Amino acid sequence: MKRAGVVGWPIEHSRSPLIHGHWLKEYGIAGSYTKIAVAPEEAADFFASLAQRGLAGCNVTVPLKEIAFAAAEVKDPSAVAVGAANTLWLDGGRLHAANTDSFGFMRHLELSAPQWREGGDQVAILGAGGAARAIVHGFLEAGVAEVRVLNRTRARAEALAAHFGPRVTVHDWAARDNASAGAAVLVNTTTIGMKGVGSLGMDLSRLGPRAVVADIVYVPLETELLARARARGLTAVDGLGMLLHQAVPGFERWFGVRPEVTPELRDIIVADIEGRA
Ligand code: ATR
Numbered sequence: 568m569k570r571a572g573v574v575g576w577p578i579e580h581s582r583s584p585l586i587h588g589h590w591l592k593e594y595g596i597a598g599s600y601t602k603i604a605v606a607p608e609e610a611a612d613f614f615a616s617l618a619q620r621g622l623a624g625c626n627v628t629v630p631l632k633e634i635a636f637a638a639a640e641v642k643d644p645s646a647v648a649v650g651a652a653n654t655l656w657l658d659g660g661r662l663h664a665a666n667t668d669s670f671g672f673m674r675h676l677e678l679s680a681p682q683w684r685e686g687g688d689q690v691a692i693l694g695a696g697g698a699a700r701a702i703v704h705g706f707l708e709a710g711v712a713e714v715r716v717l718n719r720t721r722a723r724a725e726a727l728a729a730h731f732g733p734r735v736t737v738h739d740w741a742a743r744d745n746a747s748a749g750a751a752v753l754v755n756t757t758t759i760g761m762k763g764v765g766s767l768g769m770d771l772s773r774l775g776p777r778a779v780v781a782d783i784v785y786v787p788l789e790t791e792l793l794a795r796a797r798a799r800g801l802t803a804v805d806g807l808g809m810l811l812h813q814a815v816p817g818f819e820r821w822f823g824v825r826p827e828v829t830p831e832l833r834d835i836i837v838a839d840i841e842g843r844a
Contacts (some may be wrong), residue, residue: 570600570622571587571598572584572602572626573600573609573647574625574628575602576607576631578604579604581808582601582840583814585836586755587600587817588600590818590826592823592825593837594822596822605631610631610638611637614634618660620658622654623820624655624656624817625654626654632653635655636664636666638655638664639652642663645666645667648701648704648755649666649668649697650699652664653667654817656820656821665816667816668701669704671809671811671812672701673700675809676779678795679802680779680781683752684751685751685759686750686751689715690711690714690753691747691753692714693753693757694757695724695726698721698757699727711746713734713736714735714787715746716735717737717739717740717743717755718740743769745773747774750774753774754781755781755792760784775806776801780796780801785806785810788840789803807819811836814826
């Protein structure tokens, strides 16, 4: 029986077991996927001993993604770009790392707003944390001419831009309405709006009619930002799709089947978010 899991500290809140558990059942695979709580000071040893623990690999969540990245012998370009790993697997006895947030975000964007490039050649990203890094990497890989980063703490946005090079530009948080005017895609990667707390307070009227607005927050599914985008007739892309799609590459590595993100899977997670599970 192949075993995998999600490792974090704390880990109770993770919805990954629901996703992978659904796929294990769906594809009739005799495997398991569980939550594994590992304290930061024990994480390096834990990742170094996956094989001894009988694990084919694991997902990694906060605050262990940088430790997971450092522990891996083979780092995929997505993990190198972000400097953090959310997916580990063993291949030929060697520990491999990837960051599938970038893939998950871009895949969901392509599927739910395939026309996203038509709105212009620049995109605007709110936030400069780990999720922002993954998404900036995704847009640069997709060939976008300019990625504008706006963050409350400007120094963090500057560090991100320095890491990725001249296609990433830094703009003041206070000037976010102006800086995102003309963006093909506006993405919120901050925690604002999570569980309905806070407001980005953005004036979306400066976005073009073909702009796409995405949020990585998925509790609630329809954030204030997305509701306001929809009210203006813009395409709104929710954060749940990213969560579902980022899980695909790991499952394939550990269990040997490329799983599908289906409406049924989405419904299971939505029910859980809405407290109906
Ligand atoms: P992750 O790695 O998941 O992206 P993170 O590193 O904690 O998470 O980043 C959270 C982001 O939300 C940051 O960009 C943070 O801005 P700062 O770098 O200035 O802290 C942003 N954020 C959180 N609360 C915010 C608020 N009230 N106003 C503006 N930005 C906020």
